[in-house]
Amino acid sequence: MLHAQAHSDDPATTLPTSAEPLRRPRRSDDAAPARPTQRDTPYADALRRHAARDTLQLMVPGHGGTDRGISGPLADFIGERALHLDIPMLMDGIDLGPESPLSDSLRLAAEAWGARRTWFLTNGASQANRTAAIAARGLGEHIVSQRSAHSSFSDGVLLAGLTPSFVLPTVDEHHGMAHGVSPAALDEALTRAEREGRPASAVYIISPSYFGSVSDVRGLSEVAHAHGAPLIVDGAWGPHFGFHPGLPESPARLGADLVVSSTHKLAGSLTQSAMLHLGDGPFAGRLEPLIERAFTMTASTSASALLMGSLDIARHALATGEAAIGASIEAAERFRRALREDPRFAVVSDGFDRFEDVVATDLLRVPIDVSASGVSGHWMRDHLMDRHGIYFEMATATSIVAVVGAGKTPDFDLVHRALVSAVESPDAEAERAAHVGDAAFPALPDPGPLRMLPRDGFLGETEVVAAAEAVGRISADTLAAYPPGIPNVMPGEEITEQAVAFLRAVAESPTGYVRGAIDAGVTLFRVVRA
Secondary structure, three states, X not given: OOOOOOOOOOHHHHXXXXXXXXXXXXXXXXXXXXXXXXXXXXXXXXXXXXXXXOOOOOOOOOOOOOOOHHHHHHHHHHOHHHHHHOOOOOOOOOOOOOOOHHHHHHHHXXXXXXXXXXXXXXXXXXHHHHHHHHHHHOOOOEEEEEOOOOHHHHHHHHHHOOEEEEEOOOEEOOOOEEOOOOHHHHHHHHHHHHHOOOOOOEEEEEOOOOOOEEOOHHHHHHHHHHOOOOEEEEOOOOOOOOOOOOOOOOHHHHOOOEEEEOHHHHOOOOOOOEEEEEOOOOOHHHHHHHHHHHHHHHOOOOOOHHHHHHHHHHHHHHHOOHHHHHHHHHXXXXXXXXXXXXXXXXXXXXXXXXXXXXXXXXXXXXXXEOHHHOOXXXXXXXXXXXXXOOOOOEEOOOEEEEEOOOOOOOOHHXXXXXXXXXXXXXXXXXXXXXXXXXXXXXXXXXXXXXXXXXHHHHHOOEEEEEHHHHOOOEEOOOEEEEOOOEEEEOOOEEOOHHHHHHHHHHHHOOOOEEEOOOOOOOOEEEEEOO
């Protein structure tokens, strides 16, 4: 659902990306084409037109857009149609010039999300986070960041040489879930940074969380602006926000100055495609050239037309798909109602109102507490995959999380039956018996003290030590439990006993993985040499 048209006449929204040099202005005798609307897919249509031509390609990509020769197995794998549409960059009538189909699609995306300008990304929201961090460094050295930021933003902090201060999110200790920050907590963190002589040049927060809790973006933007800093919102998990009245609004319409949007997560584009939205706030003029330059640094010079075309189509689907999104919301709500009637399951988001920072919930996320059934979330997720072919997004010690793509209506009756079957199965009985008296899964650890700048920790002289010897040492690596990919240890931070215990427990869980670890079991740590 579109709530506003965002500066469709602003020249900034029609500028090409750095991959689009200005070329061939329209002649005065050319008829002006109709301006595309949200019902159009200009870039995807241009790809279709090119693919329909009878061409002989003596250029990259090497498959030549056909299944001939050694490309037959590739065509069998992804379909010959995908090869036809895999068109390189810098093509007239597709992505060249200020009035190209790609420029039209970028303008439509900015309008759809309420932004001043939008960039299409083919390296995921991770690229957006790194781009945002590099751009933020152009405003100044210091940034106040929510400590539960994704590891890709931590990577950006390292690349940009930012000096971070942290504001801690609220944490659901029982479920091991980090939520968001309140305006009051952000104000306190910014005031403290100013008092310590490190006023923030930018602020970075996350909304929604991985589990679907939504922060007060408008209030946070007002606080950040009052302290003279733009607000960067990692909205990776909310690309569908603003397209249905039952969902939270797009952060760009709530005062966010820069919004990371992982379009592939719930909005239906292909994996690895994402967007970065520039808000139309007081910092837009300063941010836009910084973002464009940072985008040039982080973008591929061979961006995938398939990924960008999928972004164009996903935008169209959201902008014209309010009824379908409503059906998704209702399907998820029916599932929640069924779960509430079974004492073995609980809907985790029903308790989000206990946290002061949570002002709304993403209705397309269903986090389910399975602990009353006597099995862990990790066991349940693994069992459902292996025995029923049902894949949940992630698991914690107590819970599993279902994610519903916007416009999708999964068979939740089937899912509910599978959950019941799982907890009543002999496998579940064996699991419960095997773990009687086991210690609880380690709690989500608090971050250790920051002993040196992350960049200095990462680039300094290092050594590798055993886990037991790492406690009290300074980490040289970013270590993040996946999912969700939130760093539990950052370069420059002291490694705590709690962090070691948590990361090793994650590594030993059925579906756990620690990004940045030297070995899969997290038995070794890279630390700054003493």
